[in-house]
Amino acid sequence: MPAVTVLDEMEVDMTFENESSSEGMKSGRSAEEIEDIVVTAKLDRLDLQPVSQEILFDPKFSTTEFRLIQLDKDILHSIEAGDVLVFRGDENDAAVLCTDKETYEIKEAETTNSLLLFKDLRMPDVKSPTGSTSSSKSPGSSANTSLNASELNDSTSQDENVNPTPSVKSRMIIDVAHSYLEMKRMRPNMSKIRRLLRGSEYDGKTDMEGRQQESSVTLNMLLDKIPASKDEIMKYLDEIRAIDISGSLRLVDGDYLFRILSQVLNCVDENSWSLTQIEKNVVVQTLSCLVQPFFLEKMFEWFFKPLPIEEPGTSSSALKYTYQEDAVCRFFGETLLKSMGKFNLREFLKVWQESVPEGLIVGLNQLNGIAVCDEECSPPVIWHYPEYNLPETFTDRLGLLFETKVRWKLTEISPFIEVFSPPSQNVGNLLTKYARSTTVNGVKYYFSKHGK
């Protein structure tokens, strides 16, 4: 019964004879059969390594489901370290792969080739350019981890002058793949978190209305719904000052936060502490009848930082604190901007500087991602323009940005679009692709591709 082989122009389908269905494949090839094959195929026995491998489909073939995934260096290290990884995202999101720290975009790559997967396929010994085999140097510590001891002997004996007896090993195809997953590090979009938390604002009352209780958001829920790594989610929650009240995540009401921060600052004034002498314990004690102590602790996390202890042996309760300048200034700046529409820039800077505690210095870079300045109109103006309110798709967002302001410097526009830029790339690359640029007096400006 001759084997039928189908050949067509583009692809090659190879048909193999099945000789072992009735007898089971355990019998394997005999040495004579191998010799026959070698002779018929006109191979030179003296040039062959003594061990050949017969390739069969595993008896359990197609009962298991395997997936191949191409690994970046970092993920390879995670896998080698035995970390748990997770695919994450809602039905509507593209699937992502997360380590604890990072998020990767996943794409399926199809191939017209067949990838036959083996547990124990023996690879040929790799010869170094000088011609000596790598395994002959130190067979025991060879990089060829797939070899077991007996196979090593088989493969190293070729260097000796004896002609070893040819033998054959069975290798099982456990799966045939026509695709694999590819991954690329990405910056996750977190705006959904803010949306989910909206309506839960904390204003000093720990009891929530019944309606809100039902829709309370937990960290586990976010891990289930947000296509991002745990660390990235936690970091974002910290950035938007979400607090955990008995397992429920809640935003803080802006007015409430302003009121409490003012009280803390009053307390600092009353004690006549200098910029670097703020005592957290005194503040917490003084205000504990008005504000929950846990919230005061949070205030110190968000707006203050401990100074290094000068004398060793000082207990942590004697720690002195100072302001996180950028966080305090940003908060006062945003509170001012929220209260009205467009501000005269110069007046705003004056009022803003006066609003912050003495010794702190305001600067426009502290308002990255929450405000826009237009310095080309007369007089220059600034207004509240939070990144988290912008459209979630890149082209919509870019369109709106160029409607808001005709031309942008890279530093001005970056905070609003950097979420769309892959971590390894510069935001400028995105703009080179999706916007036009011009240079005026040595400063590069970006503007819309579709504009005038």
Place this chain on the structure above:
Amino acid sequence: MQVFIQPFSNEEGLQEWGIIELQGDLDSKESGSLAGKLVGDLFYNKDGIPTFIIGHHILVGKAEKLEKPLAVLEKRHIQTKGKDDKTEYVVRAIVKRKLCFRDRPKPIVGSMQKVVNKTP
């Protein structure tokens, strides 16, 4: 939704598996499951060049290191009481090298009859 990828088992360690890459597809002359069926024979010459003989065809390829390694994930269904079955993956192995047969197979001149058909 979260689908977890569990690490390799400690008893086995992280194994290294192998891949043979072929142009096109493998088909059996007979219909039915491929499980247990013989495909062909693989030889290495002393320079490590692989030759794969499938039926009447001979393929010459080469061993290659993968540019980026592949992880082999096995899909598992976990039964949970009262809930829908959950899916998870387990890392079974890493593939760092493959045998690649990119050229079209050449027919072997002469009869293979004697070889491929076992006498009953």
